Amino acid sequence: MDIKIPEVGESVREALLAKWFKKNGDVVTRDEPLCEIETDKITLDLNADAAGVLTISAAEGTTLAVGTVIGAINESGTVAASPVVATAPVGVTEGTLPPTSPSVRRDMREQGIAPHQVTGSGKGGRITNEDLVTPVRETAPQTPVPPVAVIVPSVPVPPPAAPSVRSEEPPAYTSSRDERRPMTPLRKRISERLLAARQQTAMLTTFNDADLSRIKSLRSTYREHFIQRHGAPLGLMPFFVKACIEALKEFPLVNASIDGDDIVYHHYYDIGVAIGSEKGLIVPVLRDVDHLKLFEIDKAIAGFSEKIKTNRLAISDLEGGTFTISNGGVYGSMLSTPILNPPQSAVLGMHAIQDRAVVVDGQIVIRPMMYLALSYDHRIIDGREAVGFLKKVKEYIENPEELLLEG
Amino acid sequence: MSEEVVFDLIVIGAGPGGYVAAIRGAQLGMKVAVVEKRSTPGGVCLNEGCIPSKALLDSSELFSLARDKFSLHGITVDAPGLDLAKMMSRKTDVVKKLTDGITFLLKKNGITRFEGVALLKGANGTGNQQVAVALAGETALISASNVILATGSDAAGLPGIPFDGELVVSAREALSFTAVPEHLIVAGGGVIGLELGSVWRRLGARVTVIEMLPNLLPTMDRQVAEQVSRSLRKQGIQFKLGTKITGLVKNGERGTVQFDGGNGTEELICDKLLVAVGRRPVTGSAGLAALGITLTKSGRVAIDEDYQTSVPGIYAIGDLVDGPMLAHKASEEGVVCVERMSGMKSLVEYDIIPGVVYTWPEAASVGQSEEQLKEGGVACQSGRFNFAALGRARCMDESEGFVKILADQETDRVLGVHIVGPRASDLIAEAVAVMSFNGTARDIGLTCHGHPTLSEAMREAALDLHKEAIHG
Numbered sequence: 090m091d092i093k094i095p096e097v098g099e100s101v102r103e104a105l106l107a108k109w110f111k112k113n114g115d116v117v118t119r120d121e122p123l124c125e126i127e128t129d130k131i132t133l134d135l136n137a138d139a140a141g142v143l144t145i146s147a148a149e150g151t152t153l154a155v156g157t158v159i160g161a162i163n164e165s166g167t168v169a170a171s172p173v174v175a176t177a178p179v180g181v182t183e184g185t186l187p188p189t190s191p192s193v194r195r196d197m198r199e200q201g202i203a204p205h206q207v208t209g210s211g212k213g214g215r216i217t218n219e220d221l222v223t224p225v226r227e228t229a230p231q232t233p234v235p236p237v238a239v240i241v242p243s244v245p246v247p248p249p250a251a252p253s254v255r256s257e258e259p260p261a262y263t264s265s266r267d268e269r270r271p272m273t274p275l276r277k278r279i280s281e282r283l284l285a286a287r288q289q290t291a292m293l294t295t296f297n298d299a300d301l302s303r304i305k306s307l308r309s310t311y312r313e314h315f316i317q318r319h320g321a322p323l324g325l326m327p328f329f330v331k332a333c334i335e336a337l338k339e340f341p342l343v344n345a346s347i348d349g350d351d352i353v354y355h356h357y358y359d360i361g362v363a364i365g366s367e368k369g370l371i372v373p374v375l376r377d378v379d380h381l382k383l384f385e386i387d388k389a390i391a392g393f394s395e396k397i398k399t400n401r402l403a404i405s406d407l408e409g410g411t412f413t414i415s416n417g418g419v420y421g422s423m424l425s426t427p428i429l430n431p432p433q434s435a436v437l438g439m440h441a442i443q444d445r446a447v448v449v450d451g452q453i454v455i456r457p458m459m460y461l462a463l464s465y466d467h468r469i470i471d472g473r474e475a476v477g478f479l480k481k482v483k484e485y486i487e488n489p490e491e492l493l494l495e496g
Numbered sequence: 497m498s499e500e501v502v503f504d505l506i507v508i509g510a511g512p513g514g515y516v517a518a519i520r521g522a523q524l525g526m527k528v529a530v531v532e533k534r535s536t537p538g539g540v541c542l543n544e545g546c547i548p549s550k551a552l553l554d555s556s557e558l559f560s561l562a563r564d565k566f567s568l569h570g571i572t573v574d575a576p577g578l579d580l581a582k583m584m585s586r587k588t589d590v591v592k593k594l595t596d597g598i599t600f601l602l603k604k605n606g607i608t609r610f611e612g613v614a615l616l617k618g619a620n621g622t623g624n625q626q627v628a629v630a631l632a633g634e635t636a637l638i639s640a641s642n643v644i645l646a647t648g649s650d651a652a653g654l655p656g657i658p659f660d661g662e663l664v665v666s667a668r669e670a671l672s673f674t675a676v677p678e679h680l681i682v683a684g685g686g687v688i689g690l691e692l693g694s695v696w697r698r699l700g701a702r703v704t705v706i707e708m709l710p711n712l713l714p715t716m717d718r719q720v721a722e723q724v725s726r727s728l729r730k731q732g733i734q735f736k737l738g739t740k741i742t743g744l745v746k747n748g749e750r751g752t753v754q755f756d757g758g759n760g761t762e763e764l765i766c767d768k769l770l771v772a773v774g775r776r777p778v779t780g781s782a783g784l785a786a787l788g789i790t791l792t793k794s795g796r797v798a799i800d801e802d803y804q805t806s807v808p809g810i811y812a813i814g815d816l817v818d819g820p821m822l823a824h825k826a827s828e829e830g831v832v833c834v835e836r837m838s839g840m841k842s843l844v845e846y847d848i849i850p851g852v853v854y855t856w857p858e859a860a861s862v863g864q865s866e867e868q869l870k871e872g873g874v875a876c877q878s879g880r881f882n883f884a885a886l887g888r889a890r891c892m893d894e895s896e897g898f899v900k901i902l903a904d905q906e907t908d909r910v911l912g913v914h915i916v917g918p919r920a921s922d923l924i925a926e927a928v929a930v931m932s933f934n935g936t937a938r939d940i941g942l943t944c945h946g947h948p949t950l951s952e953a954m955r956e957a958a959l960d961l962h963k964e965a966i967h968g
Contacts, residue, residue, distance in 0.1 A: 188909075188934035191845070198841035213936075 321387035332485035361413035438462035511539020513814030513826030514646030522605035556698035649815035689772035717865035860924035863912030875905035879961025894918035908936035
C-alpha cells in the first residue's frame with residue numbers, strides 16, 4: 090500500500106515532509122504515526138493505513154505535491170529490499186535537486202536553507218544568488234484563500250517596507266552572534282497573513298473591561314456537577330462564545346465581511362477560538378455555535394485541544410469562521426490589540442484576569458477584572474457599533490444569568 | 497628554551513595544504529605561524545613534485561618536438577643536443593621563483609615562519625596546543641588554540657628493495673638525475689611513474705614500466721587509461737603489466753631487477769630503478785602517536801567534518817587524511833578547514849575534484865568514470881569526440897585522444913568528463929566549472945566555443961551525447 094501526501098485542504102497543493110518517526114524497513118502497526126507533514130497551515134501526523142513493513146522513498150525535509158508517494162507499506166510483512174532513501178549531498182549525487190552554483194550552495198549552507206525551500210528563478214529552475222535574497226513567491230491562487238487560522242495577537246508585525254529584503258548583506262562570518270534560519274511554511278504563511286491584515290483593512294481597536302465575579306462564582310459552584318454530568322470542565326471560553334453570539338445577533342455587521350463592493354452578512358455563527366499550543370495560538374472554528382449549548386461548546390473546545398496535542402487537527406477545522414475570539418490571557422497579557430483575521434471584520438481579545446480595585450456603588454471593592462479589546466475593520470463597522478458590541482459582551486459576561494436565561 | 501609565543505593558528509607543514517591554510521587564516525584575522533622543516537616553503541609539490549616535474553616535462557617536450565616533430569612542420573635543424581645540467585638549472589630556477597613567491601606571500605600576510613621539525617606537546621595550562629620546533633639543537637616553544645597538521649606524504653618503497661638514492665630512487669631523485677639513464681625501470685604505472693617515465697624517455701632513456709595491476713592508471717576511466725597506454729607505447733615506453741617485482745641484485749652502478757609476470761622469474765638490467773608505487777602519509781613524526789591521535793584503517797589521520805582529529809584543537813588536511821593525494825585537494829581542505837574554524841559553513845566538494853596526468857597526450861578527468869557509474873547502477877549517456885576530427889588539434893599535429901562526457905540519462909546533468917589529448921589539463925577546467933554549477937550536457941552544447949580551439953572538442957562531445965554533433 091502506497092503512502093501518499095494526503096489532501097489536507099482545498100488550497101493546499103504541497104506539504105513539507107517534516108519528520109519520519111519510523112525508519113526504512115521498520116515494522117509498523119495500523120494507525121501508528123509514520124511521519125509528520127507540515128503545510129502552510131498546520132502540522133499533522135500521517136498514520137499507517139495498514140500494518141506491515143515500511144519502505145521510505147522520500148527524504149525528510151523535502152517539499153512534495155499533494156498525492157506524491159512518499160513510501161509504501163508492504164502488508165505481506167516481508168522486509169523490503171534495499172533502502173531507497175534519497176540522500177542529497179553535494180555535487181553529482183544531487184539527483185533531482187535544482188541546479189545551483191558553488192557560491193549559492195555555500196550561501197545556502199550559511200543561511201541554513203535547503204535547496205528545495207527555494208524556487209529557482211534561473212534557467213531550468215537554477216537557484217541564483219538573487220533567489221536567496223528575495224525568495225520567489227508562488228503565484229497567488231485565483232480563488233480567495235481561506236483565512237489562516239492561527240493568530241498571535243501580540244506578535245509585533247514588521248513594517249510594510251520591503252519585508253523580505255535583507256537590510257544588509259550578512260557579514261562574512263558571524264555565526265556566533267547571528268544565526269539565520271529559514272521560516273517554516275507555517276511561519277511564512279502566518280507572516281504573510283498578518284501583514285496582509287494590517288495593510289488591507291482599516292483596523293482599529295476599542296477597549297473595555299469586565300468584572301468576572303459572577304462567572305467565577307458560577308464556575309466554582311457548578312464545576313464539579315458540570316464535569317460529572319457533561320464531562321466538560323466548564324471553562325471560561327464558552328461563556329465568552331455565548332456572550333459574543335448574543336452580541337453579534339444585535340450587531341450583525343460585526344459578523345459580516347467585505348467582498349469587493351458588497352457587504353456579506355452571515356446568518357450563521359462560526360466562531361474561531363484561540364487555543365494555546367506549542368506552535369503558538371491555533372484557532373479552530375466552532376460551527377453554528379448559536380445552536381450549541383454551553384457544555385457542547387465546552388466539549389468541542391476540549392476536543393480541539395486534544396486534536397492539537399496529537400497533531401490530528403484537520404485543515405477543515407481551521408477554515409472559515411465569521412468572528413474570532415483570541416486570548417492573550419493564556420500567556421498572561423494584561424492588554425493587547427488583537428489582529429484581524431480577514432475576511433472577518435472583528436476579533437475579540439481576552440486577557441488575563443487580575444484582582445483590581447474597582448468602584449461599585451460608590452464603594453472601592455476588589456474584583457476579578459479582565460480587559461477586553463475589540464479590533465474591527467472600520468470600513469464596515471462604525472465606532473458606535475464596535476463600542477456597543479463590546480459593551481454588550483461586557484454586560485453578558487458580568488451578568489451571565491441573562492445569557493443562560495436567554496440561551 | 498625561549499619563552500612560549502602564542503598564536504591563534506599553527507600550521508605544521510608549508511606545502512600546498514599548509515601554506516594555503518595559513519594565508520586563509522591570516523585573511524580571516526588570525527595570528528598565524530607556519531612550521532616547516534625545509535628551508536623553502538611549498539612542500540613536495542613545489543620542491544620535488546608537481547612543479548619541477550612539469551618544468552622537466554615541458555623542457556623534455558620541447559626537446560622531443562625539436563627532435564621528432566620539427567621536420568614535419570618543415571623546420572630543418574640539426575639533431576638537437578641536450579645540456580641536461582642547464583635543463584636542470586632552469587627547473588631549479590622555476591622552483592626557486594615560485595617558492596620565493598610563497599615566502600613573499602607568507603610575509604605579506606604577516607605569517608610567522610618557523611624553520612625546523614615540529615613536535616606536538618599537548619595542551620598547556622590555558623588549553624592551547626603546544627608545539628615545539630627543533631632546529632639545529634635549538635628549540636622554540638609556540639602554542640595556539642588551533643593546530644593544523646599538514647605534513648603531507650612521502651614515497652612508499654618496495655618491500656625488500658629500500659631506497660638508496662643512487663640506483664633505487666624516488667621521484668625526488670628522478671627529477672635531478674645528472675645524466676640520462678641508459679635504462680630506467682619504473683616500478684608503478686601510476687601518475688608519477690608515467691610522468692617521469694615520459695620525461696626520461698623523451699630525453700633518450702630506454703624506459704620500462706612494471707605495474708603489478710593488469711592496468712595502468714587504475715583510478716582513471718578505462719578508455720582514457722587505454723589511450724594513454726597506447727600513446728606511451730608508441731613513444732617507445734615498454735610496459736610489463738600484471739607483473740610483480742620480486743628482487744634486485746645490485747652490480748656496481750647497475751642492477752638486475754627480477755620480476756614475475758606469471759611466466760616465472762624474469763630479469764632486466766637497469767641503471768636506475770624509480771620506485772613510484774604510491775605515497776604514505778607522514779604520520780610517524782610530530783608526536784601524533786604520543787598525543788593519541790587516531791588513525792583510520794588505511795593509516796591516514798582520522799578526522800571529523802571540521803577536519804578535527806581525535807584530539808580537540810588539532811586538525812589534519814591534505815595527504816594526511818583520506819582522499820586522493822593531490823595538491824589542489826590539500827589546498828581546498830586547507831581553506832575549508834580554516835573557514836570552518838571561523839564558523840563559516842564551507843565544504844570541499846569531493847565529487848568534483850579534477851585529476852590530471854601530464855603525459856603527452858595529457859589525461860584529465862573529473863567526476864565519475866563510466867565504470868563507476870555502471871557499478872553504481874546510474875543510467876547515463878555518453879558522448880565522445882576525437883581530437884583527430886578537430887581543426888586546431890590537426891594544426892598542432894596532435895590528433896591522439898578524445899573527450900568523453902557522461903551525463904545522467906534522465907536529468908542530463910554531467911556526471912563525469914574524461915579527456916585524453918593535447919592540453920587536457922587545461923580543458924578539464926570547463927568540465928569542472930560546468931559540474932560545479934550542476935550543468936547539463938545540453939548546457940555545454942548550447943555554449944559558444946571559440947574556433948578553432950581545442951575546447952570545441954568539449955562541445956562536440958556534449959552534442960554527440962544527444963546525437964547532434966556537427967562534426968562527429
